[in-house]
Amino acid sequence: MNTLHTVRLTVNGTAAEVMVEARKTLADALREDLGLTGTHLGCEHGVCGACTVLFDGNPVRSCLLFAVQAAGHEVGTIEGLARGDELHPVQRAFSEFHGLQCGFCTPGMILATVDLLEHTPQPSEDEIKEALGGNICRCTGYQKIIESVQGAAAAMASGLAK
Amino acid sequence: MSANEGWIGRRVQRREDLPLIQGKGRFAADLTMPDMVHMAVLRSPHAHARLLGVDTSKARELPGVFDVLTSADLDGIGEFPVLWQLPGQKASGIPVLARDKVRYVGEPVAAVVAVSRYVAEDALELIEADYDPLPTVVDVESALKAGAPVINEAWGDNVAIRHIVPGIDATGKAGDIDGAFAAADAVVKARFKINRFSGVPLETRGLVASHDPLTHGLTLWSSSQVAHKQRTQLASVLGVPESSIRVMTPNLGGGFGVKWDCYPEDALVCLFSQRLQRPVKWIEDRREHLMGTVHAREQVQELEAAVARDGTILGIRGKIWADLGAHIHSVGIGPAWVTGVSLTGQYRIKNYYCEVIGVATNKVPSSTFRGFGGPEATFATERLIEKAARAVGLDPAEVRRKNFIQPDEFPWFSAGGGVFDSGNYPAALEKALEEVDYDHLREEQAGLRAKGVYRGIGIGCYIHTSGFGPSFILGLVGYNTSGYEGSSIKVDPQGGITIYTGMIPLGQGTETTLAQVAADQFGVDFNDVRVVWGDTSQTPYTGFGSAGSRSNVAAAAILKAAEVVRDKSIRIGAHLLEAAPEDVVYENGGVQVKGSPEKRLTLGDVAKAAYLAHNLPKGELPTLEGTYVYDPAMFTIAFGCHVAVVDVDLETGEVKIVRYVVVDDSGTIINPLLVEGQIQGGVAMGLGGALLEEFVYDENGQLLTTSFMDYLLPSIHEVPHMELHQQVTVSPHTPGGFKGMGEAGMFSPGAALANAVSDALLPFGVEVDRMPITSNLVWSLLPKS
Incomplete structure (x- = not known):
């Protein structure tokens, strides 16, 4: 149990290496070994979605993966979303439309939204609900989250049109 | 209206958001310190049982374990007090660790500190607690039956209080309830059942306690809605001077009331930190939250x-x-x-x-x-x-x-x-x-x-x-807390405004809201107002602590504190402008002589003079700040x-x-x-x-x-x-x-x-x-x- 394993992976586009016990979750490795505390833990049993990261581009719950399972894979976290000082349109929209209050679910919400808009640039309200159905927010009542996603979709569409 | 007026009522985008949308928030779980160790808590698996003994010897032997506590180690440590003591209510308190008896599934029985949370949890499995299960009562009906198992023996039964609210009018005279029912054309009766549920914030509770060997003081980073009240209660439970404890609150991932209460873990991390002379961290997991953080409503x-x-x-x-x-x-x-x-x-x-x-x-x-x-x-x-x-x-x-x-x-x-x-x-x-x-x-x-x-x-x-x-009304109903909020406003020598509030933001946008109120009152840009919160060593004591509906009280405190600072600005400004104070008004971020807008000083001009103190009105004290404690x-x-x-x-x-x-x-x-x-x-x-x-x-x-x-x-x-x-x-x-x-x-x-x-x-x-x-x-x- 105490044996340490070397795990090499790519995090936010940069090569990373961690030495972890086999039982350490990917979420804990990101937070504790790589200092990326933007990935939040709300339940640690795969329901709340706060720990959502992009695993080879797909949203996954990092509390349900062991760090050793990430060897050789590419992980995207909330910290990798902005390009320097330039926020991602989804980040901007969540602030503009008040899609967050305490901000604890927000990294997971934003990454799930980024994934949605990548595949469905103009989602219907039902498609938004389907995509965010696994992310719990206890503060907002979701209405302004839906508006944030719609706002981000509109901003990204007009950005593309320019 | 100029751009710097009318901040109250404006649809301002929140200043809190920028770190949070980038994963740069600082929640309790994100805090780390050199030499920090981790706590885990053993909880009762029984709803009601005699606790015959707790053997921690095997846990202590596990490599990576530094310390273990049971109630046997807590001599001299008090219980968390009941804050709301209605007249006639039976005595009670919350033990830090169960002694002799456990009364609900999830009640803390022992605690371990180890090199990591993983090892601390391993150690919990090595603690042998010996229980003798007792019959349980799980609803009010069975708790009130004759011969029901008594949970708190000193009470004699399971009734904490019977409190009567007689209907009264404005003069305190009772109404005629029997007459009303006698005169009724219809009487409707109902038995309602309100479910047991709770706030369940997405962030669980979290704590980091750090003992300072130089001052023997304690710093507690806490996901508390009520840092000052937590400090007061901890001092009483730990038996240390209140001045030796500093409570700081990082970002909170929601609270909804459940983080208003104090809990056994608050004292445990402090005790371990004192014993080990190291920072001790505890982050509640979700299962613990559902069985260890207060429920409500039922x-x-x-x-x-x-x-x-x-x-x-x-x-x-x-x-x-x-x-x-x-x-x-x-x-x-x-x-x-x-x-x-x-x-x-x-x-x-x-x-x-x-x-x-x-x-x-x-x-x-x-x-x-x-x-x-x-x-x-x-x-x-x-x-x-x-x-x-x-x-x-x-x-x-x-x-x-x-x-x-x-x-x-x-x-x-x-x-x-x-x-x-x-x-x-x-x-x-x-x-x-x-x-x-x-x-x-x-x-x-x-x-x-x-x-x-x-x-x-x-x-x-x-x-x-x-x-x-x-506050006195809270006293009348036995509520050992107070209704006031304090606010301090400091204008620095450049004219920058900082407000200090005892309110703890839980996600409502408290910082934005209070900055709007201050910007409104001083006629300055909202972005030029700083808000300091979350540190008992800096912020005014709060009588009540943060709740979802306290911004009104805190905002009123800021209005009043701003008045104090504006009045002082007018006195100093009038002196510098060689006018009578009654002829000077505070307007649009500065002071000016009524009817002579060219005779004007900005708040920065006044502040500079107030700090230099070379030329102040007679009797006026230097610097530019004001405090107001607003009791509703x-x-x-x-x-x-x-x-x-x-x-x-x-x-x-x-x-x-x-x-x-x-x-x-x-x-x-x-x-x-x-x-x-x-x-x-x-x-x-x-x-x-x-x-x-x-x-x-x-x-x-x-x-x-x-x-x-x-x-x-x-x-x-x-x-x-x-x-x-x-x-x-x-x-x-x-x-x-x-x-x-x-x-x-x-x-x-x-x-x-x-x-x-x-x-x-x-x-x-x-x-x-x-x-x-x-x-x-x-x-x-x-x-x-």
């Missing part, structure tokens, strides 16, 4: 209303049994007391009697949660109104109109002893009915039924008491009305919300964007409790809902689109006219939905008198033919 209510033929409610009387859980936790009795004084709602009901009975059970202690007894009362009152309307054959909206306190009747002295500051209850109802097109809905209802669509319309009117104070003159009463339109599926019992209209009136609004967010979030949380959420125990007191797969929070699929409308009736008591609003959304969803489902199923005589209104409940209430 009540059984037996009530009756006396009704006249014309719909007038002549009186309400009855009893409330509050399920307090195994200990009276902090303010455990408080919510039930609030329910007990609030059942007359927003109606002119003068004859009233209510008995509040606090009952211990072998369950998690019950305490604070957004709404604090109010939603429980709203459910009961609004269901009674609905039943009264049916009993005398009137429309439920009509009965409300008949009984509302009228806008010209304020201040209103409620029969429960409350003073209502202001309101326009009829306007809120009419607005909601108009928006939902009530008359049309009623017309189409019969036709829909003929087509097999069971549509119901449910009204839920609410009042939301907030801004607890003045009286409670503020926000109010509103929800209307739910639902379709009920007779085959499955499923309740589909077709429309949900909200009219809210919370007095002066500081930031409409944030108010919308607060109301929507409150409604969603109310809907969660109305439809889904419940802590479920089996007959042995085992908690069955220990994960998010069993305790169901509303997801984006369950929360309907809310049609929100805001009205403004200012409070005459608060500077600025503010009322509390952060809890308002929670009050009516249960009532509105229960009324709507009962209305939909009227042809079957179904009455929904309990929450949560699950498909299973609805289906079970339907006739089976």
Whole structure:
């Protein structure tokens, strides 16, 4: 149990290496070994979605993966979303439309939204609900989250049109 | 109006967001320190048992374990006090670790500190606790039976208190409750059951304690809503001077009341840190949260209303049994007391009697949660109104109109002893009915039924008491806390403004809101106001601590502190401008001579002079700052009305919300964007409790809902689109006219939905008198033919 394993992976586009016990979750490795505390833990049993990261581009719950399972894979976290000082349109929209209050679910919400808009640039309200159905927010009542996603979709569409 | 005026009422984007949307927030779990070690807590697997002994020897031997504590190590350590001690309430307290006996599943029994949380949890498995199980009581009915197992032996039985609320008028004279019932044309009776649910913030509780070897002081980073109160309570439990403790609060991932209470772990991390001389961290996991952080709400209510033929409610009387859980936790009795004084709602009901009975059970202690007894009362009152309307054959909206306190009747002295500051209850109802097109809905209802669509319309009117104070009133009801908030404002030598508040932001946007108030008062750019919060060594003591509806009190404190600073600016400015102070005004970020705008100094000019102090008016002290402690003159009463339109599926019992209209009136609004967010979030949380959420125990007191797969929070699929409308009736008591609003959304969803489902199923005589209104409940209430 105490044996340490070397795990090499790519995090936010940069090569990373961690030495972890086999039982350490990917979420804990990101937070504790790589200092990326933007990935939040709300339940640690795969329901709340706060720990959502992009695993080879797909949203996954990092509390349900062991760090050793990430060897050789590419992980995207909330910290990798902005390009320097330039926020991602989804980040901007969540602030503009008040899609967050305490901000604890927000990294997971934003990454799930980024994934949605990548595949469905103009989602219907039902498609938004389907995509965010696994992310719990206890503060907002979701209405302004839906508006944030719609706002981000509109901003990204007009950005593309320019 | 210039760009730097009129910040109150503006739809300002939040300054809190930038770090949070980038994953750069700093929550308790994100904190790390050199040499830091990690705590884990062993919890009772039994609901009620003698604790015969705890053997920690094997755990101590595990490599990586540094220390273990049981109650045997806690000589000299006190219990967390009960803050709300109604006259006549039996003595209680929260032990740091269970001694001799455990009283609920989840009660802390021992704690371990190790090199990592993983190892600390390994060590818990090596602790051998010896229990002798006792019979349990898991509901108020069984707790009150003759011969029931007694949870707190010193009490003699399981009743913490029987408290009577006699209905009184403004002079303190009792109404005539028996006369009201004797004169009634109809009497409606009901037994209501309010479910056990709670705030369940997405961030669990978290702590890092760090002992300072130089000062022997303690710094506690804590996910507390109430840093100052936590400091006061910790000093008493640990037996150390309050001045030796500094509590700091990082970002909080929601609180909703449950982080208002103090808990055993707060003391444990401090004790370990003192013993080990190292920083000690504890982050609650979700299972622990569901079984170790306070629950709330659970009540059984037996009530009756006396009704006249014309719909007038002549009186309400009855009893409330509050399920307090195994200990009276902090303010455990408080919510039930609030329910007990609030059942007359927003109606002119003068004859009233209510008995509040606090009952211990072998369950998690019950305490604070957004709404604090109010939603429980709203459910009961609004269901009674609905039943009264049916009993005398009137429309439920009509009965409300008949009984509302009228806008010209304020201040209103409620029969429960409350003073209502202001309101326009009829306007809120009419607005909601108009928006939902009530008359049309009623017309189409019969036709829909003929087509097999069971549509119901449910009204839920609410009042939301907030801004607890003045402090002496809290003393009258045994509430050992205070109503005030302090605020300090410092203008630096360059004219920059910093405000210091004891409020702890939980996610409401407190920092943005308070900065808006200060910017408004000084006529400066909102971005030029800094807000300092979350550090007991810097911020003013708060009497009450942060709650969803305290911004009104904190904002009033800022208004008053700003007045102190502006007055000083005028005195210094007048001196520099060689004018009389009465000829100088504060305007648009500076001081100027009335009628001579060219004779003007900016706030920065005045500040520079105030700090240099080379040329001040005689007797004026240097620097430019002001403090004000605002103790509310009286409670503020926000109010509103929800209307739910639902379709009920007779085959499955499923309740589909077709429309949900909200009219809210919370007095002066500081930031409409944030108010919308607060109301929507409150409604969603109310809907969660109305439809889904419940802590479920089996007959042995085992908690069955220990994960998010069993305790169901509303997801984006369950929360309907809310049609929100805001009205403004200012409070005459608060500077600025503010009322509390952060809890308002929670009050009516249960009532509105229960009324709507009962209305939909009227042809079957179904009455929904309990929450949560699950498909299973609805289906079970339907006739089976």
